Amino acid sequence: MSNMTDIIINAAEEPQPLLPAVDMIRKSISGYATGSDRHDIATGLVTFTVPLLPSIDALQWLNSQSIYPRTYWMNREGDDIAAGIGQADSIVYDHQGPNRRSFELLQQHITARQHNARYFGGCCFDNVQQRDPGWKPFKSLYFILPEIQITVTDRENTLSCHLFLDGRTPVNQLCARLMATLEAMQPVVTPSPDCNLPDVTSTSFKPDMKQWIEICNKALEKFQKGFMGKMILARQTTLKFSVPFSPLLFLIKYPFPDSSTYRYYFEPEKNKAFFSFTPERLYRRDHDRLLTEALAGTCSKQALEEDSIDACRHLLNSEKDIREHRFVKDTILKELSPICSTIDMEEEVRALQLNSLVHLYTRCKATLNPESSNDATVLSSLHPTPAVGGVPRDEALQQIIDLEPFSRGWYAGPIGWISRQSSEFAVGIRSARSDGQTVFLYSGAGLVKGSNPASEWQEVDHKIGDMLAIIRQTL
Secondary structure, eight states: OOOOOEEEEESOSSOBOHHHHHHHHHHHHHHHHHTSSOOOOSEEEEEEEEEEOTTOOHHHHHHTOOOSSEEEEEOTTSOEEEEEESOSEEEEEOOOSOHHHHHHHHHHHHHHHOSOOOEEEEEOSOTTSOOOGGGGGGOSEEEEEOSEEEEEESSOEEEEEEEEEESSSOHHHHHHHHHHHHHHOOOOOOOOTTOOOOOEEEEEEESOHHHHHHHHHHHHHHHHTTSOSEEEEEEEEEEEESSOOOTTHHHHTOSOTTSSOOEEEEEEETTEEEEEOOOOEEEEEETTEEEEEEEEEEEEHHHHTOOHHHHHHHHHTOHHHHHHHHHHHHHHHHHHGGGEEEEEEOSSOEEEEOSSEEEEEEEEEEEEOGGGOSHHHHHHHHSSOTTTSEESHHHHHHHHHHHOSSOOTTTTSEEEEEOSSEEEEEEOOSEEEEETTEEEEEEEEEEOTTOOHHHHHHHHHHHTHHHHHHHHTTO
16 A cells, blocks of 8 residues: 555646546546556545646636536736635534634644645634624635636646545545546536626615714724724625626626736535635745735725825825834734744835725735744734734724624635645635625725724725626626
8 A cells, every 4th residue: 555645647748628638637537446547545635637728717617617616716916826616625614712723723634634735715704703694604614625626827727636535435436426527517608798797686784884983983982092003893785686696707797807806716505605806915825934914004096086196195195094004014023923033024115006996015024933834823823914803903803793793704814725835815805705696795994093984984885896896887
């Protein structure tokens, strides 16, 4: 019995169109199942791969499939895209308790896997908080290794099929299941240009504007008394649509392809999805090298009626926004210090430009200590950042539970992918949860001493502007 636990079988060397690539992988799986290509391992991962021609559109391919779960990831730079269907393996935790426990369990399972495939998923913002029933399909923590995955990078496009050997299920049975998923895979069908979201029949807010002002004033009282320095309060905007629809349409119809945002999508069950157009990286880890950032302070180009240059200048000279950004920057330095041997935080504050917003942005590179070069430690140290929680952290989290009239679920939680050697997590803001005919939009605003509740309400409106622009295309 071999000790090998991570086998990659290349079914072709030259890039192929999608359908021939699928046929090549079928033959490769069949050969493995009959034993002619098999490595006898009890547990581990066998990955069948074929390079694809660059014409493949991973998002359109995903939209053409009806196999669940469905996942999609695109990094902020747009040079790492992964679309997946089915579930070869999963890491699931669904018990209320401290986030640290969830992160430790995730780390234990990733370490035990002994392969370097990527698992895509997310976690609750605050697992202590009681979740609304609508969050049930998403669990406290849920990461998936897709059965079938298309990966598009700046170097190559690849079709991969994952055969996860659990040591209990016969290999032939696992191969048959993977073959059945391949058989159920549909060819790519590009939606017609007039394939839009259905009509919105009603819009409501939780809290509404009156409640929002009351809640903000309660938070501002804490600042006046010196109990807190910063807190993020969020709002849930509920949209009712005329008929159920695929929430993946939000990504397909996204009208700002050049905006500096991640694209994230996680659909564990049909029409029940969490998706995000977040601009904020939590961190990227490659072995012991860490890349993170401070992102806080917001200016709307539309509200100022100014162009990008003037909006950047306004933001970089805003005392309130500079102070809000400083809270985040200082906290990141404080949290990284015990777990890093070197930290290089930029002195210069940059402006990160999105479609209609500008944010203050500072990059940070660090080297993790040997005992801290794992994701459980980094997640526990950095999440939640002051940009989604507050300062001090524990007091802010309790105030969020006490003041916000809904449960955040995965909103503002860590979303992304993880493997043994590397990982990348974004912060799940500018996000939404879809459930049949209902879509819940989530966004928040940072309060510091001197904040104006009415202005913060407008900021929340601006932050969900990109998603509302998708809906407006149908009007």
